Amino acid sequence: xxxxxxxxxxxGHVTAFFSAHPAADPAAAGSRGAGLTLSDGVxxxxxxxxxxxxxxxxxxxxxxxxxxxxxxxxxDGSPAAIGAVADVLAALGVRARVELETDLPLxxxxxxxxxxxxxxxxxxxxxxxxxxxxxxxxxxxxxxxVERGTxxxxxxxxxxxxxxxxxxxxxxxxxxxxxIPANARVEYVTFGELxxxxxxxxxxxxxxxxxxxxxxxxxxxxxxxxxxxxxxEFAERADLLVPEVAKAxxxxxxxxxxxxxxxxxxxxxxMAMLGRTxxxxxxxxxxxxxxxxxxxxxxxxxxxxxxx
Amino acid sequence: xxxxxxxxxxxGHVTAFFSAHPAADPAAAGSRGAGLTLSDGVxxxxxxxxxxxxxxxxxxxxxxxxxxxxxxxxxDGSPAAIGAVADVLAALGVRARVELETDLPLxxxxxxxxxxxxxxxxxxxxxxxxxxxxxxxxxxxxxxxVERGTxxxxxxxxxxxxxxxxxxxxxxxxxxxxxIPANARVEYVTFGELxxxxxxxxxxxxxxxxxxxxxxxxxxxxxxxxxxxxxxEFAERADLLVPEVAKAxxxxxxxxxxxxxxxxxxxxxxMAMLGRTxxxxxxxxxxxxxxxxxxxxxxxxxxxxxxx
Numbered sequence: 001x002x003x004x005x006x007x008x009x010x011x012g013h014v015t016a017f018f019s020a021h022p023a024a025d026p027a028a029a030g031s032r033g034a035g036l037t038l039s040d041g042v043x044x045x046x047x048x049x050x051x052x053x054x055x056x057x058x059x060x061x062x063x064x065x066x067x068x069x070x071x072x073x074x075x076d077g078s079p080a081a082i083g084a085v086a087d088v089l090a091a092l093g094v095r096a097r098v099e100l101e102t103d104l105p106l107x108x109x110x111x112x113x114x115x116x117x118x119x120x121x122x123x124x125x126x127x128x129x130x131x132x133x134x135x136x137x138x139x140x141x142x143x144x145x146v147e148r149g150t151x152x153x154x155x156x157x158x159x160x161x162x163x164x165x166x167x168x169x170x171x172x173x174x175x176x177x178x179x180i181p182a183n184a185r186v187e188y189v190t191f192g193e194l195x196x197x198x199x200x201x202x203x204x205x206x207x208x209x210x211x212x213x214x215x216x217x218x219x220x221x222x223x224x225x226x227x228x229x230x231x232x233e234f235a236e237r238a239d240l241l242v243p244e245v246a247k248a249x250x251x252x253x254x255x256x257x258x259x260x261x262x263x264x265x266x267x268x269x270x271m272a273m274l275g276r277t278x279x280x281x282x283x284x285x286x287x288x289x290x291x292x293x294x295x296x297x298x299x300x301x302x303x304x305x306x307x308x
Numbered sequence: 309x310x311x312x313x314x315x316x317x318x319x320g321h322v323t324a325f326f327s328a329h330p331a332a333d334p335a336a337a338g339s340r341g342a343g344l345t346l347s348d349g350v351x352x353x354x355x356x357x358x359x360x361x362x363x364x365x366x367x368x369x370x371x372x373x374x375x376x377x378x379x380x381x382x383x384d385g386s387p388a389a390i391g392a393v394a395d396v397l398a399a400l401g402v403r404a405r406v407e408l409e410t411d412l413p414l415x416x417x418x419x420x421x422x423x424x425x426x427x428x429x430x431x432x433x434x435x436x437x438x439x440x441x442x443x444x445x446x447x448x449x450x451x452x453x454v455e456r457g458t459x460x461x462x463x464x465x466x467x468x469x470x471x472x473x474x475x476x477x478x479x480x481x482x483x484x485x486x487x488i489p490a491n492a493r494v495e496y497v498t499f500g501e502l503x504x505x506x507x508x509x510x511x512x513x514x515x516x517x518x519x520x521x522x523x524x525x526x527x528x529x530x531x532x533x534x535x536x537x538x539x540x541e542f543a544e545r546a547d548l549l550v551p552e553v554a555k556a557x558x559x560x561x562x563x564x565x566x567x568x569x570x571x572x573x574x575x576x577x578x579m580a581m582l583g584r585t586x587x588x589x590x591x592x593x594x595x596x597x598x599x600x601x602x603x604x605x606x607x608x609x610x611x612x613x614x615x616x
Contacts, residue, residue, distance in 0.1 A: 122489055133473065133530045134487035161608065165441065172486070179442035181430055183613055222441045300469065300608030304489055 005047045006126035006307040010115035011298035012038035012104045012244065013157045013164075013272040014188070016231035017238075019211030020204040021169040026143040031153035032167030032215050036279075037161050038104075038186060040295040042161060043305075044119025045099040046127045048057060075100045075116075084117035087144035092132070094124040103293070107193030109275025113156030117141040118302050126307045134159070135172035142171040143192055150199045161301035163227070165218065182224045183299065187285040187292035191244035193278040198273050199240070210237035231270035245271045248278040248290065255288035313355045314615040318423035318559035319606035321465045321472075322410045322496070323540035323581040324535050328460055328512040329477040329518030334451040338477030339461035340523050342535055344587075345469050346494060348603040349615075351418055352427025353407040354435045379503030383408045383424075392425035395452035400440070402432040410539035411601070415440035417583025424463030426610050433506035434615045442467070443480035449464075450479040457505045469609035471535070473526065491607065492534045492567040494581065495600035496587040499552035504582045508550070536589065555577045557597065558587040563596035 001094035018033030030284075049072070073080050074097075085098055098120055101175040104110040121137040124130070142155040157164040160177050170175035199207075214230040232249065235241040243248075252267030267288070278285065323362070326341030357380070381388050383407075393406055406428055412418040414601065429445040440448075450463040465472040468485050476484035507515075523533075534576040543549045549557075560577035577588035586593065593600040 032596055128529075131529060132489070134470070134489050137489060162442070162611070178480070181433060181440070181442050181445060183612060219437060221435075223439055272579060299611040303470070303607040304491060 004127045004307060005045060006041060006123040006306045007045045008119040008122040008302060009041055009043055009305050010119040010158050010302040011041040011300075012115065012278070013154045013159060014279050015111075015153060016110055016227050016270060017211050017234035017255065018153055018166070018216035019208035019215070019271055020200060021168070027171040028148040028169070028174045029140050029142055029146045029177055030142070030166070030171070031211075032166050032169055033153055034163070034165045034180070034218055034230075035217065036163050036184075036186060037158060037298040037301070038295050039298045040104050040110075040293070042100055042102040042115035042119055043102065044116065044123050046096045046123035047096070048094055048124075049130050050098045058305040062194065072097045072099070074098070076102065082113060083148040084113055084118050084141070084144040084150060084227045085120045087123055087147065088117050090122050090143055090296055091140045092121065092128065092130050093142065094128045094130070096124055096127065104305035105190040105277070106188065107275065108190040108245065109194070109272030109277045111151065111154030113148075114141070114145050116202045116303070117144045118155050118158055122302060122304050126304050131140050139171035139173070139237060149200055151196060152200065160300045161298050163224070163297060165215075165222070167200070180222050180224060180227060182226060184192070184281045185283070186279055186281060186295050186297060187283065188272065188277055188279040189248060189285060189292045194242070194276050196274045199222050207238040209241070209257055211236050213237070224281070225234060225268070228270050230270045235271045240273065241271060242274060242276050245278045248285070248288070251288040251290070252280055252284045256284065289296070312435045312437075312615065313353060314431040315353045315613045316427040316430040316503065316610060317349055317351055317613050318427040318466050318610040319349040320423065320609075321419035321462045322346065322585070322587050323419075323461065324486060324539035324578060325519050325522035326461055326474070326517035326581055327486045327523070328508060329392045330570060331478070334454040335447050335479040336477070336482045337454045337460065337476070338450070338464065338479070339519075340474050340477055341372060341409070341519055342411055342459055342471070342473045342526055342538075343465055344471050344492075344494060345466060345606040345609070346418070348412050348418070348601070350408055350410040350412065350423035350427055350605065352424065352431050354402070354428060354431035355403045356386055356432075357438050360410060376456055380405045381408065382406070384410065390421060390424050391456040392421055392449070392452040392458060393428045393433060393590070396428045396449055396457065398423050399431050399437050399452065400436065402436045402438070403488055404432055404435065413498040413585070415503070415583065416498040417502065417580030417585045419459060419462030419466060421456075421458040422449070422453050423466055423610070424450050424593055426463050429599065430610060430612050434435065434612050447479035447481070453528055457508055458584050459504060462526065464496045469606050471528070471532070473523075473605045488530050491605045492532060494584055494587055494589060494605060495591065495592070495593040495597050495605050497556060497593060497600045499550070499584040502582050502584050503549070507582050515546040515548070520524040521545070531597045532589070536576045536578050536579045543574045543579045543581075548581065549579060550584050552584060554597070556593070560592045561596070
């Protein structure tokens with residue numbers, strides 16, 4: 001037993017738009033795009049239950065773990081099989097119990113799988129004293145997420161924090177990031193899940209063309225309102241807009257038009273990629289009559305929060 | 309008058325060791341090395357007082373400003389001429405009052421000039437709605453700092469936060485960063501100023517050899533205790549250790565040796581580059597009988613904190 005527990009916090013991440021860039025090397029694969037990291041995120045606690053590199057180590061607890069997950073993983077107290085988390089532990093040679101706690105909805109475009117993978121990497125490295133750098137841990141989590149097909153750009157965005165622009169795809173050493181220097185109150189409503197795996201496994205040509213167009217638009221005017229406009233245009237052009245989200249975006253538009261104090265042409269709502277989720281700035285969803293969850297953009301990237 | 313005020317917070321940064329890498333292009337110039345960003349930092353408020361791009365603009369207030377500083381800059385309430393701050397404003401075409409507030413000592417190795425330049429860039433961009441990205445603002449602040457000779461690596465480290473390793477020198481697009489995934493309580497005592505300009509203007513060959521050696525050592529074992537050890541070795545090899553700091557480091561060593569509960573071989577104290585400052589982890593300076601200032605490593609990089 002290592003006898004150490006470590007915790008990490010990873011912000012949620014809504015992707016506003018993206019283009020997919022597959023590659024044989026998972027560290028080089030990824031996405032371009034932009035989004036917002038959120039103060040709502042995932043708390044990850046890792047407690048080693050034996051040393052994977054030592055076959056004589058007591059691993060009684062281990063045998064009870066989910067074989068596929070290769071770890072005893074719980075999400076908000078219930079057993080969960082999250083492949084990327086198991087892969088991260090395997091890459092670091094750590095056998096551990098992993099507790100994930102989050103207020104974010106799953107499969108709804110908040111990067112919970114990426115956050116779980118990245119938080120596990122940070123906390124496992126600390127708990128088992130693996131001596132990896134932050135770039136190495138981000139790469140391990142990014143590779144796990146890419147190989148499981150659950151995401152392409154969340155991990156690098158969540159490692160950075162703020163409002164990340166993914167200029168070039170991939171893990172540190174491959175990718176390139178920038179950011180929009182802004183912060184905002186964020187509201188969101190989720191209507192259900194959307195499979196990232198299915199969308200990414202399908203034909204992504206139209207999606208990628210729309211994503212590249214949105215990125216060009218944002219780079220020409222790297223401001224928050226342009227991020228939201230580019231996101232809306234992307235959802236339409238990539239044909240990803242689902243009816244509930246389209247309806248909410250329209251409701252926010254009408255609400256904004258009615259408000260004589262508003263200087264917005266329409267509203268600030270857009271769809272979180274990839275989820276049946278609408279998100280908006282300020283109080284736009286509340287003003288349109290919805291009962292949203294409320295958080296803020298997060299100024300920092302993923303971080304170790306404790307080790308004892 | 310723009311009528312907007314914006315504020316930014318930039319963490320302090322103590323450099324543990326570094327090597328100097330001059331270049332004709334100030335964006336490409338910089339340093340390799342490593343250090344700790346601190347929760348003690350600089351709050352920067354920028355209030356535009358006219359539009360530098362509009363010659364008809366009312367600039368009555370402006371004429372009262374320090375000509376050299378090209379801005380009305382105050383530091384903790386007193387007028388201050390900080391060249392890098394004026395240069396950042398000029399690069400963004402913003403005329404403004406700049407208020408800097410900090411608990412950190414000046415000229416003592418905490419990167420206050422870099423923080424002032426970076427905070428001014430972030431706040432001026434927001435206050436005057438200049439629409440620059442974070443990388444662009446970091447580059448502008450880095451160039452100003454390099455051209456004024458007041459620092460080589462603080463700005464990029466302060467933009468990142470955490471415990472930055474500067475793998476390659478220069479602003480975003482040139483430099484490359486990594487980080488040690490750790491956090492710690494930090495104590496420090498300052499005995500006076502040391503001129504960064506003088507050291508950087510002198511023969512930096514021995515310094516750079518010692519810095520490269522320290523970086524190799526840290527990359528082989530990217531852990532916090534190794535950062536502190538490499539810093540101590542660097543200060544000796546680069547012949548930068550000043551007597552007051554050497555005495556404090558020895559006192560911490562003796563104190564650590566006396567403590568039977570300590571698992572340290574010696575203490576964790578080192579010299580902040582470039583200042584007559586000793587810093588240490590945990591309670592090492594207190595335990596050795598000093599009355600240090602206390603802060604923590606800072607998990608986030610520089611950030612906009614308000615705009616109204």
